[in-house]
Amino acid sequence: MIEPSTMPSNSYSLEEVMDNSYDSIFVTDAVGNILMANPTAERLLNLTITQMVGRNIRELVEQGHWDKSIALEAIEKRTTVTGMIKTRDGINLMCTSRPLFDTQGNITMVISNSRDRDTLVKLAQTLDKERELVQRYKEEVQYLREQGVKDRHLVAESTAMKNLLLEANWVGPTESSVLLYGESGTGKEILAKYIYSISRRAKEAFITVNCSAIPENLIEAELFGYEKGSFTGADAKGKPGLFELADRGTIFLDEIGEMPLVLQAKLLRVLENGEVRRLGGIHSRKVDFRLICATNRDLKKMVEHKTFREDLFYRINVVPLQLAPLRDRPEDIMAISDVLLKELNKKYGYDKVFSTETLKGFLNYSWPGNVRELRNLIERLAITTRGRVIDYQVEEMPYPPDNRAAGSHQEENGTLRIQVKAKAPLKKVMSQVEQEYIKNTLQDCQGCVSEAARILGIDRSAIYRKVQVVQLRDQD
Structure with a gap:
């Protein structure tokens, strides 16, 4: 409590504080006589200060101004009491009365604060809504977080x-x-x-x-x-x-x-x-x-x-x-296909496997939709395939490759011959020749990438980048 001598010169008086309180405040002595009250008490209790000050609470209760007194309960119990009272006008008030004691333990006065219950209910509802809003935001963040790690x-x-x-x-x-x-x-x-x-x-x-x-x-x-x-x-x-x-x-x-x-x-x-x-x-x-x-x-x-x-x-x-497109990293096509099919098998209780021709088709396809397209196709195949083996032909792809666009080849007596289509761009023809020659070398090496790389004089990784190959056998 601030001593008067230490209070700033512009501080409000006790009367000003009470007059500007949002709560109803009135003070009684040790036997329930009202000593003071503020304007809010006048409004809520529908009694003027003159009608309250100097009168005993018991008298006002007996006259029906309100149904009971929390201040009298505090006097009787010698402790702080909180409860509901109802005024003659039907207003429900939440009241808290606190007794003050002197050094001998005697009650000197009781201070009572009251507030309209409807106001408190609205405040509680507002707080509940705020809590719900906070909880919803937390749930949104948690959902988004879970989506982030999935x-x-x-x-x-x-x-x-x-x-x-x-x-x-x-x-x-x-x-x-x-x-x-x-x-x-x-x-x-x-x-x-x-x-x-x-x-x-x-x-x-x-x-x-x-x-x-x-x-x-x-x-x-x-x-x-x-x-x-x-x-x-x-x-x-x-x-x-x-x-x-x-x-x-x-x-x-x-x-x-x-x-x-x-x-x-x-x-x-x-x-x-x-x-x-x-x-x-x-x-x-x-x-x-x-x-x-x-x-x-x-x-x-x-x-x-x-x-x-x-x-x-x-x-x-x-x-x-x-991120490189899927067509430029054929090794990942096989690995991703395996991972996706395993996930679907686990999710639906399947035991599906890809046929060799299906995997060959995957490698020969350009995948314009990249991993998303591969994921969607594998899910469709896993769900719609009746048997255990997924057998899907490259010709069924929406954009099947046409390896004859720039030229075609024939093998005769171990010699690779390329038949070039008229007016094909030189860059496309040279790329086709390179791919066909690498494929032919790999076939001669029975799919051994290391041996083919030695013969061609290029790095093993370059073979993977330049041509799409199925089930290559690496014999280092």
């Missing part, structure tokens, strides 16, 4: 993927922004999740945003959030943006090349200032997240054409990683 494995049998994973392992534990380049379906999101899983933020949220999938008129609200009533159709409670949900975690902006220029400027400000402001809001919120972006477009050309901000490009292109 299916995060990467298959890397090819030299290209092994080198890529080596780079990812170096950058993963850092805080640097990463920009993933690659055709659609090459696994940019899976690589982003892998980088997140080995980062220092792996226990926090992983938020994925597909910039091309969210309508342009909604993406700003999704990223930055909005306050209640900020626009027609907005959630009445408002909503945090994905940048807020990613706080202390990682946000993955997929297809960032599709982000509108206006939002690119706002994203740049977030990255530079570490603050976001909701739509319709006046206050900024601090956010701390790690940024990973991905694109299948040439952002440098977009910068030249003024369709992507140059300053944002340099801000996100700190560590660029390139």
Whole structure:
């Protein structure tokens, strides 16, 4: 308690404090005589201060001004008591009465605070709604986090993927922004999740945003959030943006090349200032997240054409990683196919296997949809194949290869002859000759890659890159 001599000169008097209290306050002596009351007590009890001060609470209760007195209970029990009282006007009040004692242990006065129960109920409901909202946000973050760590494995049998994973392992534990380049379906999101899983933020949220999938008129609200009533159709409670949900975690902006220029400027400000402001809001919120972006477009050309901000490009292109298309890494086709089929077998209780011709067809196919197309095809084949063996012909592919487009070959007395189709581009013809010659050498070596590499004078990995081969036998 502050002594009068220590109170500042401009401090309020006790009367001013009581007069401006939101709660009803009245003070009684040790036998229940009312000593003082404030204007809120007048309003809630529907009695003037003159009608209350100097009178005993028992008298007012007997006259029916309220049904009982919590202050009298506090006097009788000599302890703080909280309870409900009802006024003559039907107002339910939550009242707390606390007795004060002198040095001999005698009650000197009782201070009673009351508040309209309906107000308290509304406050409790508001708090419950806030708790529900917080819980919902926590559940959203947990869901997004679980999505972030699900299916995060990467298959890397090819030299290209092994080198890529080596780079990812170096950058993963850092805080640097990463920009993933690659055709659609090459696994940019899976690589982003892998980088997140080995980062220092792996226990926090992983938020994925597909910039091309969210309508342009909604993406700003999704990223930055909005306050209640900020626009027609907005959630009445408002909503945090994905940048807020990613706080202390990682946000993955997929297809960032599709982000509108206006939002690119706002994203740049977030990255530079570490603050976001909701739509319709006046206050900024601090956010701390790690940024990973991905694109299948040439952002440098977009910068030249003024369709992507140059300053944002340099801000996100700190560590660029390139994912090779599936057609350029045939070793991964076999490995990924094996992993995907095992997952489906486990999921559905199957025991399916690929036929040799099916695997040969996989290797001879160009996979324009990359890993996504391979995943979808294998799932369809596993589900629709009646027997145990999945036998799928390359001719059934939506884009079957045509190895006769540039030329064809015949073998005669051990000599490889190429029949070139008229007006074929020279580069395509030379590539076809090279592939056919490598294939022929491999056949002569009975599929031994090391022996074929020795004869051809090239590295073993070059054979894998230049020609798609089924079940090569490596006899080192």
